[in-house]
Amino acid sequence: MRFIDLFAGIGGFRLALERAGHKCIGFCEIDKFARQTYKANFDTEGEVEWHDITIVTDEDVRQLGSVDIITGGFPCQAFSIAGKRGGFEDTRGTLFFEIARIARILKPKYLLLENVKGLLNHSGGTTFATILNTLGELGYWVEWQILNSKDFGVPQNRERVFIVGHLGGEPRRKVFPITRTSGQALKQLIGGQQGYRVYDPSGTSVTLASQAGGMGAKTGLYAVPVLTPDRLNKRQDGRRFKEPGEPMFTLTSQDRHGVMVSRKLYNDIRIRRLTPLECFRLQGFPDEFFHRAKAAGVSDSQLYKQAGNAVTVNVVYEIAKRL
Numbered sequence: 001m002r003f004i005d006l007f008a009g010i011g012g013f014r015l016a017l018e019r020a021g022h023k024c025i026g027f028c029e030i031d032k033f034a035r036q037t038y039k040a041n042f043d044t045e046g047e048v049e050w051h052d053i054t055i056v057t058d059e060d061v062r063q064l065g066s067v068d069i070i071t072g073g074f075p076c077q078a079f080s081i082a083g084k085r086g087g088f089e090d091t092r093g094t095l096f097f098e099i100a101r102i103a104r105i106l107k108p109k110y111l112l113l114e115n116v117k118g119l120l121n122h123s124g125g126t127t128f129a130t131i132l133n134t135l136g137e138l139g140y141w142v143e144w145q146i147l148n149s150k151d152f153g154v155p156q157n158r159e160r161v162f163i164v165g166h167l168g169g170e171p172r173r174k175v176f177p178i179t180r181t182s183g184q185a186l187k188q189l190i191g192g193q194q195g196y197r198v199y200d201p202s203g204t205s206v207t208l209a210s211q212a213g214g215m216g217a218k219t220g221l222y223a224v225p226v227l228t229p230d231r232l233n234k235r236q237d238g239r240r241f242k243e244p245g246e247p248m249f250t251l252t253s254q255d256r257h258g259v260m261v262s263r264k265l266y267n268d269i270r271i272r273r274l275t276p277l278e279c280f281r282l283q284g285f286p287d288e289f290f291h292r293a294k295a296a297g298v299s300d301s302q303l304y305k306q307a308g309n310a311v312t313v314n315v316v317y318e319i320a321k322r323l
Contacts, residue, residue: 001068001109001323004028006053006099010037010293010306012283013071013112016316020323026064028053033302034309037293053098061105069323070106072099073114073311100134103165110323111135111165114311117146119161131163140165145176149282150183150204152314156282157186158207160311162319175322189223189269198223198271208279210308216273218304223269276303284313 005014005027014024026048029035035051038044048064050056074096103111120128135142142165149158164175187203190196195217199206206220215221274282280290280303293303 002066003069003071003108004048004064004067004102004106006070006072006102007074007095008034008038009073009309009311010034010285011042012285012311012313013073013114013316014038014042015285015289016311016313017069017071017320019313019317020320022069022320022323025067026050028056033298034306036296037298037303037306040292040296040298041289053095056098056102058101058105061102064106067106067108069110069112070099070103070108071112073309074099096131097134100138103135103140104138107139107167109167111140111163112316112319112323113163113165114160114316115163117159117161120144120146135165139167141168141170142166143174143176145178147178147315148183149284149312149315151180152284152312152318154282154284154312154314155184155204156206156208156312157183157204158312160315162315164319164323173322175319178318178322180318190221195221197221205274205282208282208308210305212308218308219274219279221271221273223271225269276300276307279304279307283307283310284315284317285310 001022002025003017003022005011005024008014008027008029009031011027014027018024024042024047027038027044028050029038030052050060099111099113119131122128132142142163144161144163146159146161149156149160162176184204186206187200188197189200190198195213195215197206197216198221201222201224205222209218212218276294277287277290281287290303293306298306
């Protein structure tokens with residue numbers, strides 16, 4: 001089926017839907033750095049490319065022709081419990097109605113949307129009720145489910161609500177519920193304020209964040225075992241380990257040192273945050289997806305932000321193949 005990728009980010013929806021056999025005909029993303037990663041990984045030549053969805057005209061939309069699916073991880077900050085929860089009073093919250101406007105014109109068979117789970121109870125449920133009523137008025141029967149990324153093959157505790165709209169009433173075959181075996185739990189080693197808590201890397205990671213403070217606020221902090229002396233003279237990624245008694249290098253990625261957050265040792269462990277590559281892995285992106293973005297000149301700070309904003313590819317794929 002043909003789909004348009006709205007609020008596309010770096011292309012998590014697209015990667016999943018294309019794996020399920022669907023075809024992208026265009027995308028919309030306002031962030032220039034996200035577009036840089038997107039275009040480094042997808043052949044977008046000849047496709048429709050929109051930036052600011054609020055200035056896309058109805059005529060622009062009609063020129064798309066036939067579209068079977070609209071996807072969109074519409075901005076979640078207005079509904080997140082971590083934000084001010086302004087909902088539709090927040091201008092970011094009103095961007096949902098841009099999806100509704102485009103759906104009214106195109107009348108696709110399916111809508112596939114994603115947001116934070118706080119959307120369901122925001123303002124006592126009235127915000128979500130408004131969304132359901134709006135989609136209902138457009139002729140869509142709607143189902144939804146909160147899914148956790150840790151249940152879909154990636155060790156990240158990330159709960160998001162996924163919404164599927166079916167044009168023309170209740171379908172014979174529903175998408176939800178999707179039942180999966182629960183993944184591992186978080187293993188906290190050191191408590192404290194958010195960004196300073198330390199977790200065991202053998203467990204599940206905390207939810208990746210796009211807009212957060214320093215230390216481990218974006219990625220969490222993890223305890224990495226210190227190598228024993230008999231391994232100190234071995235080589236790792238083409239470099240020698242430091243001599244006994246010196247602080248150990250952090251784990252590395254792409255022949256670069258990872259980020260050293262603390263030089264203190266706690267019970268023979270070193271504490272660090274995740275690298276951008278590890279964050280991309282936790283969202284289900286293949287390594288080459290990250291490498292192409294890095295080669296295109298995208299900075300680490302933007303890569304961290306992009307991973308935190310992305311949808312988990314594995315989760316969307318399970319939905320996409322059921323459409």
